[in-house]
Amino acid sequence: MFTARSDLDPALEQHFAKALFAMSYDNPTHRAVLEAEGLRQWIAPQLAAYAELREASAQQGFLTRPSA
Structure with missing residues (x-):
């Protein structure tokens, strides 16, 4: 799973997701990335x-605490 800043351009987010989902385990270049992540394919969260x-997290105030 990836996280991103709230101001990430939605078009860029979709482009990135499309690239991930297009990866094939049968492609040696893609396989190296997938294996490094322990995957055979990317799936939507x-x-x-x-x-x-x-x-x-909200109850504990985790999401409202100032970052260090």
């Missing part, structure tokens, strides 16, 4: 699964 983590 299931963001709803992070709802509890977001809620807990």
Whole structure:
């Protein structure tokens, strides 16, 4: 999973995702990257699964603390 700044251009985000999803394990160049990540392919994240983590982070004030 990748994270990005909230001001990332949505077109750039889509271009990046499209490039990842186009990677093929059968392509030796792509395979090196995929294997380095322990993957055979990239898949879209299931963001709803992070709802509890977001809620807990908000309750703890983690998302509102100033960065060091």
